[in-house]
Amino acid sequence: MSSPSQPTEGPRSRAMAIDRAWRALGPGLEALSGPGGAPLTRTVKLIVLPLVVRPALRPGLAADFLPPEEAARLDALVREAAPLLVATARWFTLLKKARRTLGVVAGNPQDLYFQRCFELAVEYGTPPAGAEDMAGSVVAEVADAGGGRTVEALREHLADAGRRDRLETELAVAWQGRTGVASDGRTVVPATEVTVAVALAADALDACAAPGGSPAYAAMVDAGHGGLFGRALWARTDGPWGAGGPPASLGLTALPVPPRPEVGRGASTATLPAPLDRTLFERLFVVLHASSRREELPTVPELVARETGRSCAPLGLRDESLRVAAVLGGRLAVGLDPLGTGAPPAGRTTAHRAVNSRWRREASVLRARRMTVSPRPDPDGGALEALAQDLRTPWAAYMRRLWVRLHGRDVRGAPLTDLASAWAVLDGVARSVMMDHRARVRSALRALTEAPPVVAEPSGQGGV
Structure with a gap:
């Protein structure tokens, strides 16, 4: 691992300072990094900033551009967290494997597990013997916390022909x-x-x-x-x-x-239309797909009922x-x-x-x-x-x-x-x-x- 960087003249972008410090940590972070070795956007948003840099407790690190002294301070914090970050990456790999084994497909794994993996790294360090069972329990716990608030549950709810007919009528009346x-x-x-x-x-x-x-x-x-x-x-x-x-x-x-709006039957992130042109399914698909705290959402029947009027x-x-x-x-x-x-x-x-x-x-x-x-x-x-x-x-x-x-x-x-x-x-x-x-x-x-x-x-x- 290379030595900490020295302050240079002029302010430095906080994002660039994080990128530079991250790349200097060496191997073991591939699960949290992009193809070029930079930290993923969600890695910065969910792990590095709130859990390592913690700008809420260090106001000097909250700005977009940092003076040399603060940039060096941020650099040191990221480097000091290297063992935790490597352990976090290993836990994330285990949780993704457990997710595939259990057949869980709802939600973005980074949103759902990044912070859980950091917590596991703090508590256990590198995954110990038997960590596979722990990873499976965490994945199941996160899935259960959703309480059926999944894209699959939405698809099943809207597959009923009678319910679809009622919703189409309600949409027509609300629109008129x-x-x-x-x-x-x-x-x-x-x-x-x-x-x-x-x-x-x-x-x-x-x-x-x-x-x-x-x-x-x-x-x-x-x-x-x-x-x-x-x-x-x-x-x-x-x-x-x-x-x-x-x-x-x-x-x-x-x-x-x-x-x-129409009821709709499916959705894909790659082909979503403009926001106000989306079906009920597409509107709620985005909410369920992107949510890392599905337990805070209403149940699927409530979501559909409220979205009918909202749309x-x-x-x-x-x-x-x-x-x-x-x-x-x-x-x-x-x-x-x-x-x-x-x-x-x-x-x-x-x-x-x-x-x-x-x-x-x-x-x-x-x-x-x-x-x-x-x-x-x-x-x-x-x-x-x-x-x-x-x-x-x-x-x-x-x-x-x-x-x-x-x-x-x-x-x-x-x-x-x-x-x-x-x-x-x-x-x-x-x-x-x-x-x-x-x-x-x-x-x-x-x-x-x-x-x-x-x-x-x-x-x-x-x-x-």
Whole structure:
């Protein structure tokens, strides 16, 4: 194991400091690492930050960029935890093997077991003799804690023909009786209310990342401005998010207006449609698939019954505070400008400046910016050009991920009671999208580096 790194001049990204310290730990961490040796995103989120770095107890390590002394401190913490991390990786391998043996398929193993494996590493160290039986007990315990709240249970519940017919009828009635929609399907959205909502949203976003508070958020919730925008989507109007380059829906629906939800029969993470175009099955599939604490969810029959009404509500959300957070997220999204091409008026709030400045410091963004202004074709055959395009339309990934977060909170009955909690979600989604883009750029660069050189064929000897 190499010696601790020495402080260097200038601040260092916390993510880069973690990556560097992790790679220096050596072998034994493959189960917690990606193909290139970097820690997995969930490894950082579920193990390294909350259990090793513990920024809540060490405020100096909570910032995105660390001064040299704090970066060295973080480096030392990760290296000191090496034996625990190696043991955690071994426990995770055992639990995955036990999961296959028991035939458990629900949930993401990293979400379900990472922190349990760290606890086992703290208590037992490297898996002792008989650890296979312990691993099986842990997997069974986690599965039982779900109480039947699984994708398989959802599929079985919705397979009953009579129940499906009743749900289709309930959806049709709920859709026809939507608040603010006339019997002929017309939706009236007062322009004056939209104007007020736009002004309040700007005030709230100006106060999000700044000290102090603002009454704008509470005013929007009290006035029902989240529901106002949801009805604006039904009316095919731009709504309080504003127009310009992005569509009025910001990708929440691929259709002119959100369609009436259907019951559905299946779902796949690779082919999920836009959030407001999903069936009941697809909406609840995401919740059950991603949840690491299924015991906190309602039972499957309750989930289905509540989702029937929720899916026909404005923005597909019941709680007004969550709908207002979606509106603020939309206003934030239309002003995201990672490439620095010139922020529109909607993107000149304190919140926009905080997110955009962080994003523009990313090395992957700097490269994409060079590609954007370069007259030459993409030298990498299009792989990085596709990722650069994501930065030209950042609102698409942002709104999709934000809606999933808000929907999950709605299902669990967890409103956002004030501006600070709303900003924590809005900013957290921005960080998540940025980290995901960073990982995809690294993966693309790795693939390009590892790809064999292309040998040109002799003239007149084309391939099949």
